[in-house]
Amino acid sequence: MLTVLSGRPAGRSRFCDGLTRRDLLRIGTLSVGGLSLPEILRAEQTAGIRSSHKSVIMIYMCGAPAHQDMYDMKMEAPAEIRGEFRPISTNVPGLQICEHMPQLARIMDKCVVLRSVHGSPDGNHDSFICYTGRSVRKQPPGGWPSIGSVASKTLGPVHASLPPFVGLSPDAGHPPYGSPGLPGFLGVSHAAFRPSGPASTDIVLADGAGSRMADRRGLLGRLDGLRRDLDASRLLDGMDSLHETAFDILTSNRLAKALDISEEPEHVRERYGKGDANRFGDGAPRNLEHFLMARRLVEAGARVVTLNFGRWDFHSDTFNGMKNTHLPQFDQGLSALIEDLHDRGLDKDVAVVAWGEFGRTPKINKDAGRDHWPQVGGGLLAGGGWRTGQVIGATDRHAAAITDRPVHFSEVLAACYRHLGIDPVSTQFHDHTGRPQYLLEKTDVMPELGSA
Numbered sequence: 001m002l003t004v005l006s007g008r009p010a011g012r013s014r015f016c017d018g019l020t021r022r023d024l025l026r027i028g029t030l031s032v033g034g035l036s037l038p039e040i041l042r043a044e045q046t047a048g049i050r051s052s053h054k055s056v057i058m059i060y061m062c063g064a065p066a067h068q069d070m071y072d073m074k075m076e077a078p079a080e081i082r083g084e085f086r087p088i089s090t091n092v093p094g095l096q097i098c099e100h101m102p103q104l105a106r107i108m109d110k111c112v113v114l115r116s117v118h119g120s121p122d123g124n125h126d127s128f129i130c131y132t133g134r135s136v137r138k139q140p141p142g143g144w145p146s147i148g149s150v151a152s153k154t155l156g157p158v159h160a161s162l163p164p165f166v167g168l169s170p171d172a173g174h175p176p177y178g179s180p181g182l183p184g185f186l187g188v189s190h191a192a193f194r195p196s197g198p199a200s201t202d203i204v205l206a207d208g209a210g211s212r213m214a215d216r217r218g219l220l221g222r223l224d225g226l227r228r229d230l231d232a233s234r235l236l237d238g239m240d241s242l243h244e245t246a247f248d249i250l251t252s253n254r255l256a257k258a259l260d261i262s263e264e265p266e267h268v269r270e271r272y273g274k275g276d277a278n279r280f281g282d283g284a285p286r287n288l289e290h291f292l293m294a295r296r297l298v299e300a301g302a303r304v305v306t307l308n309f310g311r312w313d314f315h316s317d318t319f320n321g322m323k324n325t326h327l328p329q330f331d332q333g334l335s336a337l338i339e340d341l342h343d344r345g346l347d348k349d350v351a352v353v354a355w356g357e358f359g360r361t362p363k364i365n366k367d368a369g370r371d372h373w374p375q376v377g378g379g380l381l382a383g384g385g386w387r388t389g390q391v392i393g394a395t396d397r398h399a400a401a402i403t404d405r406p407v408h409f410s411e412v413l414a415a416c417y418r419h420l421g422i423d424p425v426s427t428q429f430h431d432h433t434g435r436p437q438y439l440l441e442k443t444d445v446m447p448e449l450g451s452a
């Protein structure tokens with residue numbers, strides 16, 4: 001049943017009124033209605049009320065993968081730099097990637113390889129720059145908002161019962177690895193919705209609970225006044241909107257259906273695979289079902305979905321760690337997502353970004369690992385109606401320095417904003433001091449990707 005006023009377990013953070021975010025959304029186990037997500041979408045389309053919307057799926061590769069062991073292999077370099085992996089040809093003539101990503105190699109015409117990503121200021125582990133395009137340093141009052149929060153603020157929800165920004169990023173031992181992207185000075189009402197626990201039991205209203213919803217909505221409204229008297233940090237600005245969103249979710253099964261991958265045909269679930277739902281070290285799970293869940297969420301109406309994957313911070317034994325776990329599973333999940341978007345005609349509406357916070361050292365260390373290298377990293381783009389089947393940027397013979405077309409994190413974010421229909425040049429918001437702030441420091445929109 002709904003536990004809006006439940007007590008909190010030990011160690012769980014809560015708002016000033018004693019409510020946790022999970023408390024607002026915890027509900028019973030019985031579904032309402034009988035329609036599957038595809039049936040809901042078809043019914044809306046038949047009625048003429050479904051409109052196309054643009055979305056972004058961003059995959060954060062926790063801990064920063066080695067760019068030279070994935071997309072920028074240097075076979076002419078000395079052994080202590082090139083490593084043990086070998087390149088394979090892709091379906092794009094002249095383009096080679098790592099041998100442990102054969103499924104991505106097969107569909108590389110649907111991708112854009114980035115070989116010259118830069119902008120990380122110091123090589124510290126943090127997802128922040130991937131979601132904002134900015135350094136975690138020198139933030140304005142309230143902090144820089146992530147792309148999902150900007151989309152929530154600027155565009156709002158496609159459907160009232162489905163949050164515009166969903167974070168499929170489980171908590172991690174190193175907290176920045178588990179961040180889905182922060183709302184910053186846009187406020188908590190534009191934070192990521194984070195499903196926790198089995199989705200079908202957390203966000204589907206139980207039978208009989210509907211008759212109590214109005215009373216509890218009113219009670220929360222009365223609590224608002226008391227809470228605001230106590231809140232001096234502005235952390236709870238926008239909680240009225242958050243409560244409204246919570247009730248909209250509770251009274252619809254749209255989000256629950258989107259998260260329920262059991263409705264997918266078995267061959268689709270098998271194509272994505274399961275991966276490993278357990279946390280990898282202090283990083284994230286390698287949960288391949290999140291890739292499928294992300295596709296279902298954007299199809300249902302989410303504007304931005306973020307997810308975290310693995311722990312790529314291999315300071316030792318990097319080649320065994322990558323080839324035995326991370327690369328094959330990443331290859332399966334990401335290639336399945338990209339192919340699925342194309343098969344369903346979503347490749348122009350959904351942009352996909354997969355990257356980490358920096359690259360790795362050219363020289364392999366004494367423990368057979370690679371250390372932090374903020375000078376250059378890599379990434380992969382897909383969808384977005386972008387011009388794919390190309391490589392952007394280049395590095396020297398050791399993958400140590402950029403020699404052609406530096407690509408700043410903020411340029412990729414600018415391209416994503418433009419895809420969503422948000423002008424990265426003119427859009428601005430006010431921080432907590434009332435000072436206007438632009439979205440990005442660099443607003444070039446990567447002409448290589450085309451005007452789509």
